Amino acid sequence: MASNQADIGPYGERSLAELVNQEQEIIGIPSRTREVALKAGLAFMLVLAMAFIALPVVALFLRSPLDTTLRSLHDPVVIDALRLSLTTSTITTITVVIMGTPIAYVSARFQYFGKELADSLIDLPVIMPPAVAGIALLVAFGRMGIVGHYLNGMGISIAFTTLAVIIAQVFVSSPFYIRQARTSFEDVDLAFENAARTLGASRVYTFFHVIIPIAMNGLISGAIMAFARSLGEFGATIMFAGNFQGRTQTMPLAIYTAMQGDLDVSLCLAIILVAFSFIVIFLVKTLTRRRVHKNAGN
Amino acid sequence: MLEIDIRKKLRDYSLEVKLSVARGEILMLVGDNGCGKTTLLNIVAGLQDADDGRIALDGRPIYDSALKTNIPAEARNIGYVFQSYALFPHMSVYDNVAFGLRTRSHSKNEIGLLVKDYLEAAGLWEIRKAKAVNVSGGQKQRIALARALIIEPDLLLLDEPLSALDVRRQAQMRKELRETIHACNVPCIIVTHDLRDVACIGDRACLLEKGKIVLTGGAEDVMSWGAGLPLVGSKSQVAPNDFGEAGAA
Structure with a gap:
């Protein structure tokens, strides 16, 4: 008994270790098998998901004849659509960033009456089908719309103009930026703002010199999301702005129009759109690469 | 008082x-x-x-x-040193300490001289270009204190x-x-x-x-x-x- 106790040690650590070993021997093989099976299952699901996303993109490139794609870059329809898409999406993104940044900050930092309602309203375009958004914009800003009616009286017509394309894009893409910006501002520790204020910085100075730089990564991600959403916008644009070459026919609308005549042309347009989107997003990410800053204290 | x-x-x-x-x-x-x-x-x-x-x-x-x-x-x-120090993570040690002077619109020369004095006194001049997040805990504490003191608080x-x-x-x-x-x-x-x-x-x-x-x-x-x-x-x-x-x- 005494020798047994000496072997085990005063706190029973050896017997505990033996128990653990025993347990591992008993459950060892089945648990290892389970782990391997789990990993294999997860790997399979990952490959499946990747294939599901990659396959259509790969198919697009495989099916598009390269010479036709390059030739179509000189086609006036393509040039007009590409120019219009890049211009309107850039203006939209700048508008969304300028308008959305203060809204996102207020939403992240302040409590006010009707905040829940305001936040829900900001997110509404995400769940609203683009075609519905298009009709809604038409009945608001169209010639007979509730606001458009008065604007028309002043000689201002919005519907079926390039401005309508931008309005449609701002409407559908703003939540993508505001949601991301709101989260980024929420992540900025309040202590940074307080420190800046005790050092003599006004709220505006603090916002531009402390809060914005710390939240910058998230703001850039949000702007890229909004740009990508604008570039791909179709439903609201065709309903509210129409489909006029050089004026309202953006790349997605040109793809749709070309598809009704020649699938090859439509495929080429699609390739060009994918390539340009990728280049723009890649450039923005590369040029603005920064480190993530969350908390200076830790 | x-x-x-x-x-x-x-x-x-x-x-x-x-x-x-x-x-x-x-x-x-x-x-x-x-x-x-x-x-x-x-x-x-x-x-x-x-x-x-x-x-x-x-x-x-x-x-x-x-x-x-x-x-x-x-x-x-008022000079305030926060519990987490709240050093601005996107700024260098130098810019953190200079922050309170910049908000007071001091001249660039004046800021340069003052910040150098405070950083040298706190033994931080060598790491002035490092990002504030990349320094040790003791250095963070000194930076936070220098940042609070440089404004000559009441x-x-x-x-x-x-x-x-x-x-x-x-x-x-x-x-x-x-x-x-x-x-x-x-x-x-x-x-x-x-x-x-x-x-x-x-x-x-x-x-x-x-x-x-x-x-x-x-x-x-x-x-x-x-x-x-x-x-x-x-x-x-x-x-x-x-x-x-x-x-x-």
Whole structure:
């Protein structure tokens, strides 16, 4: 008994270790098998998901004849659509960033009456089908719309103009930026703002010199999301702005129009759109690469 | 001279504090977590509002509910070292220290000279270009202090300035902190829950419990408050050599 106790040690650590070993021997093989099976299952699901996303993109490139794609870059329809898409999406993104940044900050930092309602309203375009958004914009800003009616009286017509394309894009893409910006501002520790204020910085100075730089990564991600959403916008644009070459026919609308005549042309347009989107997003990410800053204290 | 006499209703209790701190004096504010220490500092700094009362600095009210005076935080000229230091992570050590001067529109030359002085005095000049997030805990503490001192504040507030440091570094920093603060000759309040900080840094100490000052006395009297006090740094936790240091200081 005494020798047994000496072997085990005063706190029973050896017997505990033996128990653990025993347990591992008993459950060892089945648990290892389970782990391997789990990993294999997860790997399979990952490959499946990747294939599901990659396959259509790969198919697009495989099916598009390269010479036709390059030739179509000189086609006036393509040039007009590409120019219009890049211009309107850039203006939209700048508008969304300028308008959305203060809204996102207020939403992240302040409590006010009707905040829940305001936040829900900001997110509404995400769940609203683009075609519905298009009709809604038409009945608001169209010639007979509730606001458009008065604007028309002043000689201002919005519907079926390039401005309508931008309005449609701002409407559908703003939540993508505001949601991301709101989260980024929420992540900025309040202590940074307080420190800046005790050092003599006004709220505006603090916002531009402390809060914005710390939240910058998230703001850039949000702007890229909004740009990508604008570039791909179709439903609201065709309903509210129409489909006029050089004026309202953006790349997605040109793809749709070309598809009704020649699938090859439509495929080429699609390739060009994918390539340009990728280049723009890649450039923005590369040029603005920064480190993530969350908390200076830790 | 800093005079505080304020009241604020908090969720579980009322913060009711009346105290004064003389020029060049370090007052240690001790108490459990959630007793209202940081709230009191924030009220003095103007980051939170009191319900009523008066705060005056050298006779000049910075908050007075009767006179409806409430000078905003950015105009109070108070040096505040936050618990997490709150160093701006996107800025270099240099830019962090220069921040308070830039908001005051000092000339570039003046900023350059002052920042160099403060960084050299704190032994930080060599790392001036490093990002503030990439330096050690002790260096962060020095940067935060230099950033608060360079604006030549009328009052210093330090919230648990040593809690983010390891124990060995804390002992070294206590003496350094005391000397640096005394050299400024302004009223200073340091919040802590560690009795070693009180004994080694402070001139006077107040014990805050559920928003009220229940004990006050010289920093050296803290030990006589008894081990029964609900403090983290109880009698048994105070290392004898720390008191030697306090005695020397």
